[in-house]
Amino acid sequence: MSAATASSGALLVTGAAGFIGSRFVSLHGSGRPLISVDEKRHVGARPEHAGIDFGTVVDRDDLPQWLADTKPALAGIVHLGACTDTTELDVAYLTRVNLEYTKTLWQHAAVQRIPFVYASSAATYGDGALGYDDADELTPRLRPLNPYGESKLQFDVWALGEERAGRTPPAWSAFRFFNVYGPGERHKGKMASVVLHAFDQIRAGGEVTLFRSHRPGVADGEQKRDFVFVDDVADVLEFALTKPLARGVYNLGTGTARTFLDLVRATVAALGAPERIRFVDTPEAIRERYQYFTEARMDRLRAAGWTRPFSSLEDGVARYVAWLRER
Numbered sequence: 001m002s003a004a005t006a007s008s009g010a011l012l013v014t015g016a017a018g019f020i021g022s023r024f025v026s027l028h029g030s031g032r033p034l035i036s037v038d039e040k041r042h043v044g045a046r047p048e049h050a051g052i053d054f055g056t057v058v059d060r061d062d063l064p065q066w067l068a069d070t071k072p073a074l075a076g077i078v079h080l081g082a083c084t085d086t087t088e089l090d091v092a093y094l095t096r097v098n099l100e101y102t103k104t105l106w107q108h109a110a111v112q113r114i115p116f117v118y119a120s121s122a123a124t125y126g127d128g129a130l131g132y133d134d135a136d137e138l139t140p141r142l143r144p145l146n147p148y149g150e151s152k153l154q155f156d157v158w159a160l161g162e163e164r165a166g167r168t169p170p171a172w173s174a175f176r177f178f179n180v181y182g183p184g185e186r187h188k189g190k191m192a193s194v195v196l197h198a199f200d201q202i203r204a205g206g207e208v209t210l211f212r213s214h215r216p217g218v219a220d221g222e223q224k225r226d227f228v229f230v231d232d233v234a235d236v237l238e239f240a241l242t243k244p245l246a247r248g249v250y251n252l253g254t255g256t257a258r259t260f261l262d263l264v265r266a267t268v269a270a271l272g273a274p275e276r277i278r279f280v281d282t283p284e285a286i287r288e289r290y291q292y293f294t295e296a297r298m299d300r301l302r303a304a305g306w307t308r309p310f311s312s313l314e315d316g317v318a319r320y321v322a323w324l325r326e327r
Contacts, residue, residue: 009073009114010035011241014063014105015081016054017042019185020119020177024078024234026052026184035072037063038081047327048184064104076115076241079105085191086123086148087286098151099158106159109169115244116169117237120156122178122226122253122294123149133297134176134251136160145289156249163247171244175236178253178296182230182316183323193227194260195317198267199324208264212279215292220279221261224293226253229316236306245304253296254310266314270321 013029015021016036025036034055036043043049043057058066060081083097102118109116125132126143140157144150155174162168181193198208213220236252239245261277268275282290311319 009033009075010055011075011078012037012072013078013080014038014060015079015119016057017044017046017049018080018084019188020180020230020233020237021078021080022046022049022052023182023184023230024080024237025054027231027234028238029053029055032075035074042187046184046187048186060101067108074112074114076117076244077105077109078237078241079116079118082119082152083148084121084188086146086289088148089146091147091151094147094151095154098148099155102155103158106162106169106172107167109172110162110167113170115171115241117172117240117245118155118174120174120176120249121149121152122176122251122296124153124156124176125149125294127291128293131297132251132295134249134300136249139249145291159249168247172247173240173245174249175233175240175252176249176296177233178226178228178251178294180228180230180233182320184230194263195267195320196324198264199271199321202268202271202273207276207278208268209278209280210260210264211282211290213292214282214287214290218292221264221277222259223291224257224259224295225291226255226257226295227263227313227316228253228296229311229319231319232310232316235308236301239306243305248300248304250301250304251296251298252301253294253298254313255296255298257293257295258313262313263317266317267321269314270318 010033012035014037016025017038036054037058037060040059043054124142124144126145142153144153181195185192201208210221
């Protein structure tokens with residue numbers, strides 16, 4: 001039995017009301033004691049939360065003091081809570097929420113000797129000039145394109161430094177999420193996936209809008225990302241926790257880049273709708289920081305024991321659209 005499952009303690013999940021967090025709790029939270037951390041007003045309040053048992057709910061701002069006062073027995077921590085807005089420019093806010101808060105939870109896991117799994121981001125790779133290799137030695141050389149990506153990279157670098165100093169949880173793993181889509185993201189608004197925006201635009205009888213390419217040699221709609229279905233992400237997080245993965249930062253995508261046109265066409269096909277696509281200029285505020293290609297190198301996670309195939313783009317989108325149509 002693994003270190004995580006051997007403990008009779010509760011699993012603590014931050015960001016439990018969010019996109020990936022709520023899906024993780026929905027798919028893997030039942031049958032175990034659970035502590036869900038987020039803004040209390042959001043937990044259970046969103047339509048996609050229907051039927052989810054969040055267990056004990058703790059407000060994210062109260063968590064550090066709650067841990068100190070309550071001293072709960074924990075089986076592990078899955079830390080998914082963060083500001084994930086790639087357009088956020090308030091560095092002080094990102095430092096507090098994405099860096100310092102994560103340090104606090106890491107240190108708690110190290111002292112309590114429990115596994116720690118946390119969310120990094122593919123935004124750490126910036127424009128991809130150094131590739132998408134999750135090797136430790138490349139991490140300090142990465143150059144994100146925005147403050148959000150920088151905040152995520154700073155923690156990865158800090159974690160590797162703590163490891164060199166011998167101050168780690170007994171098992172720890174980080175995941176650089178690529179472009180995640182699937183059930184539970186509607187509350188993200190403009191930051192939700194193109195699948196959801198396309199679904200809404202098609203259902204409203206309008207055209208699907210995509211960003212025009214502003215880079216020579218890349219046609220409109222041919223910008224490529226590594227799109228990964230949220231259920232696959234949740235399954236990998238559970239694998240990392242219960243195996244548990246001993247240590248390291250891992251990519252979490254499919255390993256295959258696809259175009260935004262592929263994504264929209266999969267959505268159109270799932271809805272049985274006519275294809276109507278209009279291209280608009282990428283907003284100038286993000287144009288220089290816009291990623292034109294991402295593709296996770298997945299060798300490291302595969303070598304660590306994850307052997308299951310990831311959902312194809314067409315299958316993941318079809319499952320997501322079916323879920324949306326039921327709402």
